[in-house]
Amino acid sequence: MTKKIEFSSGLRLVIEQMPYLRSVTTGVWIKAGSVWEEEPLAGISHFLEHMLFKGTTSRSAKQIAETMESVGGIMNAFTSREHTCFYIRCIDEDFELSMDLLADMHLNSVFAEDEFTREKNVVTEEINSYEDTPDDLVTELMPATMWPRHSYGRAVIGSRQTVEAMRREDLIGYWQQMYQPRNTVIAIAGNIDEKRAVAAVEKFFAASIGDGIAGEPSAPEAVSGTVYVNKDIEQTHVCLGFPSIASKDDDYYTAAVLSCALGGGVSSRLFQEVREKRGLAYNVYSYNASYLKSGNFAAYASTRPKNIDQLMQVITAEFSDVAARGLSEEELQRSKQQLKGALVFGMESSSSVMNKIGKRELMLDELYSWEQSLDKLMHVSQQDVLRLAAKLFVPDKLVIATVGPQENQFDIDKLF
Numbered sequence: 001m002t003k004k005i006e007f008s009s010g011l012r013l014v015i016e017q018m019p020y021l022r023s024v025t026t027g028v029w030i031k032a033g034s035v036w037e038e039e040p041l042a043g044i045s046h047f048l049e050h051m052l053f054k055g056t057t058s059r060s061a062k063q064i065a066e067t068m069e070s071v072g073g074i075m076n077a078f079t080s081r082e083h084t085c086f087y088i089r090c091i092d093e094d095f096e097l098s099m100d101l102l103a104d105m106h107l108n109s110v111f112a113e114d115e116f117t118r119e120k121n122v123v124t125e126e127i128n129s130y131e132d133t134p135d136d137l138v139t140e141l142m143p144a145t146m147w148p149r150h151s152y153g154r155a156v157i158g159s160r161q162t163v164e165a166m167r168r169e170d171l172i173g174y175w176q177q178m179y180q181p182r183n184t185v186i187a188i189a190g191n192i193d194e195k196r197a198v199a200a201v202e203k204f205f206a207a208s209i210g211d212g213i214a215g216e217p218s219a220p221e222a223v224s225g226t227v228y229v230n231k232d233i234e235q236t237h238v239c240l241g242f243p244s245i246a247s248k249d250d251d252y253y254t255a256a257v258l259s260c261a262l263g264g265g266v267s268s269r270l271f272q273e274v275r276e277k278r279g280l281a282y283n284v285y286s287y288n289a290s291y292l293k294s295g296n297f298a299a300y301a302s303t304r305p306k307n308i309d310q311l312m313q314v315i316t317a318e319f320s321d322v323a324a325r326g327l328s329e330e331e332l333q334r335s336k337q338q339l340k341g342a343l344v345f346g347m348e349s350s351s352s353v354m355n356k357i358g359k360r361e362l363m364l365d366e367l368y369s370w371e372q373s374l375d376k377l378m379h380v381s382q383q384d385v386l387r388l389a390a391k392l393f394v395p396d397k398l399v400i401a402t403v404g405p406q407e408n409q410f411d412i413d414k415l416f
Contacts, residue, residue: 002357002367003194007201009208014357014367015197016189018350021369024095024190025350028102029358030033031214032178034156035081035291039404040152046079046176047123051171052086056108056116058148059101061115067101070095075101079156081363082217082291089351092191096200101203104302106179116168117137122164130157134217134237135227135302136402141401142239143289143296146228150220152294167415180212181205187358190350226400229409236308236404240315241298242392247290248364253376254384255297260285260335261327261385262318267334269318274301280311292363297392308408312400316415323393326386328392339377343370 005013032045054061068075068112073090088098127149130346140155147153186205188197222243234395245251263270263286281358284301303311327335346352360368393414402408 002369004361005194005198005201007181008179010211011201011205011208012185012212013197013201014185014193014361015192016042016353016354016357016368016391018353021034022092022348024092024188024192025087025089026095026098027085027187027354027356028106029185029187029362030084030179031082031183031362032084032181033082034154034158035151035217036178036214037151037154039151039154040162041166041170041174042154042162043123043156044162044330045084045178046157047119047163047166048171048175049077049079049084049086050119050123051111052105052109053118054119054120055110055112056104057110058147060080060223064101064105065413068098071097073098080155081152084353085352086282088248092383094190095196096404098198099204105274106184107205107207109175111168111171111197112177113168113370115264116171118228120163120166123157124160127157130195133298134231134241135300136237137231138237138239138401138403139298139300141403142241142298142399144276145225145401146241146243146296146399147220147294148223150254151217152220152291159263166274169194169227176210176220177212177292177343178214182211182213184208185358185362187354187361189357194218201394213260215267217291217293220295222294222397224397227402227408229347230405230407231402231403232405233403234304235302236305236402236406237300237302237309239300239401240319241296241399241401242310242394242397244288244295244297244392245388246293248294249290249295251384251388252290253373254380254388255295256292256339256377257332257380258322258327258358258389259288259297260338261262262322263330264335265338268302269316269322269331270299273314273318274311278310278314280307282313284315300303305406305408308402308404312410319389319393320384320416323389329382332380332385333383336377336380340374343374343377359372390398 077086286299
């Protein structure tokens with residue numbers, strides 16, 4: 001059972017006690033992501049995440065790296081469109097050390113000028129690496145084309161131009177604006193009790209002050225269209241997407257079932273039709289990404305250029321079929337059981353549980369309950385899936401992104 005404590009500063013703590021483990025995973029979640037960025041500073045949330053590891057008033061970058069590795073701990077971070085999280089997984093006996101380090105990074109980072117300049121080069125190389133990875137590139141092109149006039153469409157990592165233009169004072173100002181206690185959740189899962197967790201937060205995060213909080217992002221206006229990027233590679237990578245539901249939508253679990261049935265595993269429709277029956281692709285899958293104000297439902301695959309038209313026809317045929325006829329009872333039950341298994345397996349990992357309770361509290365302001373999630377999942381019906389698929393998979397809302405050695409012209413009317 002997840003417990004929640006809110007401190008007078010506005011800082012929130014959520015705890016999931018897992019006494020059968022010997023590990024504890026602690027994450028500091030901040031509502032700071034690319035959706036809240038001004039366009040000239042696109043990518044600053046991600047850049048700030050990098051800089052948190054580059055030194056504090058009491059630790060150098062090398063000492064930060066050594067602090068947890070010297071006791072076998074694992075430290076990392078990630079940034080998304082709507083949040084940033086930096087976390088540590090460690091043996092339970094080292095929990096206080098992990099809290100000391102996380103608080104130090106969160107509250108006392110110095111953003112030294114030489115580290116700032118050096119990290120610009122690192123992030124630029126990360127952008128180069130991402131642009132050299134066609135499956136990553138094509139899945140980012142899809143939302144950029146769908147939401148061209150909204151921050152939901154911008155890449156979390158930013159661009160070479162915005163990173164180069166960032167100044168140290170921009171970074172400090174954004175840190176002071178967003179890394180506020182009311183904008184922060186500390187999530188702890190593992191072999192830890194409430195008393196010990198609360199005491200550590202009170203000791204190490206006591207200096208967390210301020211009353212700022214990120215506002216609600218605006219809803220993006222979606223457009224349809226196609227986009228192509230030329231790359232001298234062997235395959236054409238394609239991502240087909242439609243606007244989808246927000247994270248608070250009642251159909252959240254319906255979308256999960258629909259995505260699982262279409263492209264969530266080796267028994268899914270797309271895997272069977274694209275790879276097993278026709279041998280058109282090695283990798284094919286679908287996903288639903290939901291955010292506070294919108295979402296996108298997409299399918300990805302890659303194939304040789306001569307096969308791209310056939311691949312597109314097969315994928316869109318499955319979209320059309322499920323929008324017209326839904327899922328069979330067998331498909332529905334198989335997908336629900338597959339997702340149930342993922343939920344159960346996730347509850348056996350302190351890292352997975354920390355991610356669930358932290359994200360849910362930060363973004364939805366509600367406690368995560370495995371039992372409630374499972375109940376909502378198991379109540380998804382064939383009628384629910386048919387209704388949602390018919391709502392989402394509308395041909396004139398389709399976005400097609402491709403990356404490859406030659407451009408293909410797609411007639412959407414002939415695909416559906």
